[in-house]
Amino acid sequence: MTDFISLFDPISIVLITIGGILIGMGVHFIPVGGAPAAMAQATGVGTGTVQLAAGAGLTGLISAGFMYHMLGNDGLTNIELIQVMVSGAVGAMIMIAVTMFIGQLVYVYCVGVPPVSAKVDKDPITGDIQDIYVSKGTEGHGIPTVSFVSGVIGGLLGGTGGSLIYAILMNAGYPESIRSIAGPSPEIVALAGIFSAGVFYVNAVVASYNIGGTIEGFHDPKFKRVPKAIICCLIASLLCAAIAVPIMGGLI
């Protein structure tokens, strides 16, 4: 049993917890409109938080996995860890940006609404007047500039967090003692991937409960609730990390 206790690597657990917090914060930046936005009656992309965050996060995981495969077969140095995280962040940012851009095309050219936010009178980035363009009875529509920028920041945070969790789990499951030129065995890669997906979903859902399902971006008043989400994500991902790290380490 002493052997099992020694598998609780505190640094790994802390880093995974930080990854979980980054995911939770990232969700708050992504403009999610939910069902009303699907009918162009609210600002944001017309789907749920979890779908958007997971779409971006899992794409980030794939690009992080690609970078890990390029760099990590002989273990990750600190600079390589950052490269893996940046790769994951870029993947997630591209995914969320493409989603918002195509959504925007549909809103503007198919539904025929101007992208506008109902939460602020002036766009904080471009300074464009918002309130006179909001259709009566709606809470804005489309994805205005500030929401787009906010969404890309969300992708950055979510992708960084997701790939941090993945890289740390890979490090735990592929320690120095078994490193070879052939790289980690496929089952360790698959296990780290599915564990990261599990932790990602848990944190994304906790954060989306905090915002009640819809948010426009960092200019939304709901954004002030971030501290609560940080506490919740901290507890949730600490729990998941304490479970995942010893298992990854113990399977060697």
Add this chain to the structure above:
Amino acid sequence: MSAVEGGPAGGGISATNVAILGIVGGLVGIYLASILNDITATTYFSFFGGIGAILAGVWGADAVRRVCSYGLGTGVPSIGMVALGMGIVAAIFGLALCYVINIPVVLGPIIAFIVAAIIGLIMGTMANKILNMNIPIMERCMVEIAGAGCLVMIALCVTISGTLVFESHVATDITILTSVVQTGFIALIFIGGAMIILHPFNACLGPDESQDRTLYVGVEKGGIIMALSGVASLMVLGVIPAALTIVIGLLIWIVYFTKFINLTKRDAHKVIGTGLLPTEEELQ
């Protein structure tokens, strides 16, 4: 985005009875599959895992139905994904722990279930106390949803691999790690298992939602996922055990889809065939 917001969901079988059905049914399915396979040294009994997954999934669907009738604000799918997110972490922990600390594999599902319940309790308490969601049954339902997600995951793993052994010192053994995780089927059962739990209420919600109709969708969905995991087990277990799982899964799907259609006709005011829209000439 739930259409029904406010009061608790009522009617039909009580929550406790569904929970007992889910826990006992799920665990019995898992153990029947793995123990019968062990005793007979075959893999023909793997389909019991699929049946266990359906029973546990129906329990999860009922818990989702009860908690979502209060209105979460984030849509029903989110709670199904969190169920499997918590479930998969707990399930892999329980199964892998047996290998890591060398205890009998039969303890795996129980450990996983307890861990899932603990994670669910913490998540539910956080949702109510820190996030102020104020749903009175949140704690209980989160425990149930996490437990159901965990049992569904383990049961579907057993359906595909025919064993509860997560990892073995003998390289040639079929284990969950090599047959389910490494092959990537775990992603299939992750989303598929979430579908059993989240889809029934998502499909049936509304003012006239009734428990039996919702749960029949759960069973029917479970039948599809069971047949799909049968297809996945083709390359792991061979033709005959896989065919058994596929055929039984499809039978369950046909029977319960028919029942669901009948209940839809019962609950609908009237079902009439209107034919195709008239063409322009016919209108003149």
